[in-house]
Amino acid sequence: MTSTPTDNTTLATVLAGYESSGFDAAFSPRDASVIECLTCGTNLPAAQFTFASLRRLEGASDPDDMIAVVAITCPTCSARGVLVLGYGPMASAQDSDILVALHDGRGEDTLEPDASPSDAQEATAKSAQMAAADIANGEKP
Numbered sequence: 001m002t003s004t005p006t007d008n009t010t011l012a013t014v015l016a017g018y019e020s021s022g023f024d025a026a027f028s029p030r031d032a033s034v035i036e037c038l039t040c041g042t043n044l045p046a047a048q049f050t051f052a053s054l055r056r057l058e059g060a061s062d063p064d065d066m067i068a069v070v071a072i073t074c075p076t077c078s079a080r081g082v083l084v085l086g087y088g089p090m091a092s093a094q095d096s097d098i099l100v101a102l103h104d105g106r107g108e109d110t111l112e113p114d115a116s117p118s119d120a121q122e123a124t125a126k127s128a129q130m131a132a133a134d135i136a137n138g139e140k141p
Contacts, residue, residue: 011084014055014069018082023052023071025081033097035072039079046101048075053106056087066090068099 018024026038033046053071066088073080085095 009057011057011067011069014057015082018053018069018071021071023080023082025074025079027072027074027081027083029083029085029094029098031094033094033101035083035098037074037077037079037081039081040074040077042074042076044075046098047103049073050103050105054104070099070102072102 028036028038030036030043034043035046035049036043049072051070051072055069057067057069058065066086068085068087070083070085071080072083083098085099086092087095087099091099
């Protein structure tokens with residue numbers, strides 16, 4: 001399931017949210033579905049990356065201005081950061097190929113597809129609280 005954001009959240013707001021969640025490094029798309037980690041300089045195929053979160057945005061003034069902010073971790077140096085890509089009909093072939101190649105590690109059974117890493121932490125904490133409450137009420141985990 002995917003959802004389209006209905007708010008006018010800015011890219012700056014999304015980037016600040018990821019940074020506060022520890023995704024403060026930067027990545028850059030390269031040709032042939034390669035991602036460059038700007039922390040260690042490693043260039044790796046996108047298929048070697050798993051994303052923890054993906055947030056889609058549409059431009060407030062132009063809905064066709066569609067970008068995806070992807071929270072990933074470098075397999076080489078473990079830097080956590082974001083990669084900004086275009087998506088949709090106006091996206092470059094390079095960006096589309098990278099989005100398709102990335103592994104999805106969001107755990108969509110508990111989160112909306114455009115959830116942030118802080119949403120994931122909150123959902124995990126709520127799940128643990130619910131399991132503890134079930135046990136306290138005599139239910140099996």
